[in-house]
Amino acid sequence: MKIEYHKNIKYSYYYSFFSFFGITGLWVIYLQNAGLTLFEIGLCESIFHIASFLFEVPSGVLADRFSYKTVLVAGRITAILSAIVMLVGHSLVVFALGFILNAFSYNLQSGTIDALMYDSLIEGKQTKLYPKVISKAEIIFEVADTSGVVIAGFFIHWHFALTYVIFILMCVMALVAIFLLQEPLRSKEMVTKKDVESTVTVGELIKSSWKVLKKEKLLRNLMVYQAILDLIYTSYYYYYQSVMKSSDFSGIMISAIILGSSVIAVGAISLSTKIMKRYTQKNILGFLLVSPISLVVLLFVKKSVLMLGLFMLLRALSAIIGPIFSSYYNELIESKQRATLLSVASVLFSATMIIFFPLIGWLIDRSNFAIAFGSLGLFLTSVFLIINLGKKLGTRLKR
Numbered sequence: 001m002k003i004e005y006h007k008n009i010k011y012s013y014y015y016s017f018f019s020f021f022g023i024t025g026l027w028v029i030y031l032q033n034a035g036l037t038l039f040e041i042g043l044c045e046s047i048f049h050i051a052s053f054l055f056e057v058p059s060g061v062l063a064d065r066f067s068y069k070t071v072l073v074a075g076r077i078t079a080i081l082s083a084i085v086m087l088v089g090h091s092l093v094v095f096a097l098g099f100i101l102n103a104f105s106y107n108l109q110s111g112t113i114d115a116l117m118y119d120s121l122i123e124g125k126q127t128k129l130y131p132k133v134i135s136k137a138e139i140i141f142e143v144a145d146t147s148g149v150v151i152a153g154f155f156i157h158w159h160f161a162l163t164y165v166i167f168i169l170m171c172v173m174a175l176v177a178i179f180l181l182q183e184p185l186r187s188k189e190m191v192t193k194k195d196v197e198s199t200v201t202v203g204e205l206i207k208s209s210w211k212v213l214k215k216e217k218l219l220r221n222l223m224v225y226q227a228i229l230d231l232i233y234t235s236y237y238y239y240y241q242s243v244m245k246s247s248d249f250s251g252i253m254i255s256a257i258i259l260g261s262s263v264i265a266v267g268a269i270s271l272s273t274k275i276m277k278r279y280t281q282k283n284i285l286g287f288l289l290v291s292p293i294s295l296v297v298l299l300f301v302k303k304s305v306l307m308l309g310l311f312m313l314l315r316a317l318s319a320i321i322g323p324i325f326s327s328y329y330n331e332l333i334e335s336k337q338r339a340t341l342l343s344v345a346s347v348l349f350s351a352t353m354i355i356f357f358p359l360i361g362w363l364i365d366r367s368n369f370a371i372a373f374g375s376l377g378l379f380l381t382s383v384f385l386i387i388n389l390g391k392k393l394g395t396r397l398k399r
Contacts, residue, residue: 004182005124009133011180012117013140018174019076019109020141022148023166024083026254028241030160031095038242040092042361045238047096049350049357051103062108068116072178075108076171083164083171110346113137118330119184130330131273135323138269142319146262153255219332225285226325227348228380232292233318234353235360236373240311243369247304261312265319272323284324292317293384296377299370307369 024030031041062071078101085098114134121127148170152163214220244254275284295310329345356376363372 005120005126007180008120008182008184009117011177012113012120013137015072015113015174015177015181016137016140017144018170018177019079019113020144021167021170022145023152023163023170024086025145025149025258026152026156026163026241027086028238029156029245030086030163032242032245033160034090034095036092036095038239038361038365039358040361042358043092044095044099046354046358048099048103049353051100052107053347053350053354055104055107067183068112068119069178069181069183071108071112072116072181073175075105075112076174076178077105078102078108079105080168080171083167087161087164107346114326114330116181116184120182123184131276131323131327134326135269135273138272138319138322139266141322142262142266142269146259146265149258149262150255153251153258156251156254158251216332219329222285222325222328222332223345223348225289226321226345227352229288229292229321230318230349231352231356232296232376232380233314233321235357235376236296236311236314237318239360239364239369239372240307242364243307257308257311261315264312264316268316268319269323272320275320276324276327281328288317288321288324289384293377293380296373297381298374299377300374 028038028041031044032038036044082098082101082105085094085101089095089098114137117133117137118127118130121130121133148166151166152160155163244257249257292314295313298306299310325345360372360376363375
């Protein structure tokens with residue numbers, strides 16, 4: 001039976017809203033209230049990304065080898081288990097277990113729902129709609145994430161643990177949306193025994209993906225760029241929660257800040273398609289890479305208003321890169337390897353977070369928020385200057 005791609009897209013939107021509902025988005029404050037230092041919180045996030053690093057490619061292979069729906073269901077069940085652990089946890093070790101389970105649930109859906117939507121459009125011969133579809137999905141993500149965090153703000157000083165109970169309910173709703181989805185043809189092709197035997201093995205799939213990365217320099221560079229950008233945006237977003245807590249922001253004030261930044265982010269997402277049409281890929285990547293590094297260096301000024309302003313601006317930039325990079329990737333990656341190679345991009349991000357996220361937390365504990373992020377900006381600026389000078393010197397030597 002031929003799928004109705006428009007219904008698949010609709011139910012994918014429902015899934016995205018429920019699975020990305022950001023009710024647990026203030027987890028840094030949650031763990032601080034549980035007695036963890038910022039360095040320990042950084043270790044939890046590092047453990048999350050170590051687990052993500054180990055699970056990401058295998059989970060992407062599962063999505064390529066088996067049905068998308070099966071992988072998505074497994075992801076939501078694992079997310080429920082993670083929330084239960086966070087509810088009962090009172091120590092670093094227990095919370096670390098919760099982060100490991102959360103990493104597995106994250107990886108199972110990482111790239112999978114995007115690949116399902118794209119393959120649905122392929123079957124409906126509507127791939128030209130993908131930039132519009134992914135932009136809308138990003139807006140839904142921002143609305144869902146913001147709605148959850150805004151609600152969580154009201155729980156900070158009143159039964160904060162209830163946020164994880166609400167999260168479990170959202171996972172159940174996401175499961176309902178998954179069951180309403182139809183599997184695209186790509187996965188249905190592997191139904192009979194003959195079909196299964198004729199498909200490539202898991203090892204061959206990973207090897208072929210590695211060959212594509214070695215061959216496609218542009219694809220590889222895109223993944224490295226996104227990993228660096230996401231490191232800056234993610235670290236700033238979560239550690240800024242420690243600033244709000246240390247400054248004794250009320251729950252209403254925290255919710256207002258999150259809401260305001262997300263309104264800006266949604267506006268930025270809506271412009272992503274126009275940006276891709278108007279500017280070249282080189283100009284877009286150059287701006288996205290240089291601007292955040294330059295901005296965080298300004299934090300050495302140590303002004304609260306500047307910190308808040310950068311929080312808003314970086315939220316806008318982080319929202320733009322989702323649909324932009326997703327479109328770039330899907331133009332370069334074949335359908336049969338899409339989920340696996342999108343997972344490789346997440347692996348690179350995990351590698352940067354494993355090293356730098358706990359280090360930033362340690363620096364904030366030892367100094368302050370401004371010095372930690374200003375130092376990160378100087379470090380990245382130095383690295384890029386060295387790389388660019390090395391390339392220019394290499395070019396001159398060849399001449």
